[in-house]
Amino acid sequence: MADNPFSMPLDEAMMTQRAIRRLLPDPVDDALVLKLIELALRAPTGSNAQNWEFIVVKDAAVKAKLAKLNRQAWNVYGGIGRRLAERDGDETMKRIIKAVQWQADHFEEVPVIVVACIKTFIPWFPPIAATSAYGSIYPSVQNLLLAARAANLGAALITLPLWSRFRAQRALGLPLSIAPCAVIPLGWPKGKYGPTTRRPVGEVVSLDRYGHRPFA
Amino acid sequence: MADNPFSMPLDEAMMTQRAIRRLLPDPVDDALVLKLIELALRAPTGSNAQNWEFIVVKDAAVKAKLAKLNRQAWNVYGGIGRRLAERDGDETMKRIIKAVQWQADHFEEVPVIVVACIKTFIPWFPPIAATSAYGSIYPSVQNLLLAARAANLGAALITLPLWSRFRAQRALGLPLSIAPCAVIPLGWPKGKYGPTTRRPVGEVVSLDRYGHRPFA
Numbered sequence A, B: 001m002a003d004n005p006f007s008m009p010l011d012e013a014m015m016t017q018r019a020i021r022r023l024l025p026d027p028v029d030d031a032l033v034l035k036l037i038e039l040a041l042r043a044p045t046g047s048n049a050q051n052w053e054f055i056v057v058k059d060a061a062v063k064a065k066l067a068k069l070n071r072q073a074w075n076v077y078g079g080i081g082r083r084l085a086e087r088d089g090d091e092t093m094k095r096i097i098k099a100v101q102w103q104a105d106h107f108e109e110v111p112v113i114v115v116a117c118i119k120t121f122i123p124w125f126p127p128i129a130a131t132s133a134y135g136s137i138y139p140s141v142q143n144l145l146l147a148a149r150a151a152n153l154g155a156a157l158i159t160l161p162l163w164s165r166f167r168a169q170r171a172l173g174l175p176l177s178i179a180p181c182a183v184i185p186l187g188w189p190k191g192k193y194g195p196t197t198r199r200p201v202g203e204v205v206s207l208d209r210y211g212h213r214p215f216a
Helices: A010-015 A030-040 A060-088 A091-105 A127-134 A138-150 A165-172 B010-015 B030-040 B060-088 B091-105 B127-134 B138-150 B165-172
Strands: A052-057 A112-118 A179-187 A205-207 B052-057 B112-118 B179-187 B205-207
Touching (some): A010 A138, A010 B010, A060 A112, A127 B127, B030 B052, B060 B091, B060 B165, B165 B179
Parallel strands (some): A205 B052
Antiparallel strands (some): B112 B179
16 A cells, blocks of 8 residues: 555545455455554444444454354345345345355455444343444444445445354353444455445435425 | 535545534535435445435424424433533543533524434344344444535434434334434534544454454
């Protein structure tokens, strides 16, 4: 990195961010991973508590545990997804499923896996407690993904390895008081970043009351 | 906006993002708000479902309902926070509390309030369902906050007006199947953006297992 890749224009980073699941096994410098996390730490947290923890997984034995958890969940969800995609003839979904399958098959080869965690008890009621907790970790995850995109490092946001919070905690040596929330496999991409497509903004924006869509 | 403010370097936007709660009552162009949401929509969602809804609140009657909900929650949490901050002599927390108090007192004057919602049922078990749902809305919220920072528009991420999901849904005309997750009051700032401080990255990063901190 001769130049600073993180000076990429904000809108370019956002417009070309996509999940990159097919990764090369080549190593990624610790300094680069730490830089991504440093930028992640600039995101807001509730009451500025900064109550996050990031586990950087490079050890083969820990990776194997996460890979196993990922495959257990994918064996269930992937089968359902594949049937739905076939039924609906949904080509986009079929492409996603192929990429997730590739990721499941090659999980052990991913050079670095970051697990973003939150140090807080997340009660199931009231819902404001859950949204406040997750709202203190996912903004940082998005910073990390945008920074990865700027550095041309492949990344994706997944949750399948966390289907059992307890088993994920055990794999990572986490106490029960720290909840793993998101998993981000990182590596140099086989594919490349590029523009994404989205529904028009007017279709998902209401003015004042849900369903009033003057911008559509 | 003669130039494109969203071409701000990614790292500059991240390093200078902070919650701006004291806002001027001056109007904000709909086109600018829609542009922020357009960039928000570039964030990832689980299975690329794009199952989000954004309510842009400008109507005084709807704002008043959100303001009331916000004050109800703040009357409880704010009192607790103030006592803790006094007890600990925590000056940073006292400053945050004063800003949140200002926001509660002037909520009706905020020109635009965006409420980010997710169209999905969020069961309370297993936890992976919750993290997957919130992981499909908070990355977009962070894009919106970064875009607001680039445009020099004041913004903050709050959840207090959602202390009762049901009352928030009623205020916004939302069906029970759409969960409001985050509230972002937007307006031209009285204060200004600037560098933030954070704990060093090595203190929140573990390698392979929680608590192994070679980067500290």
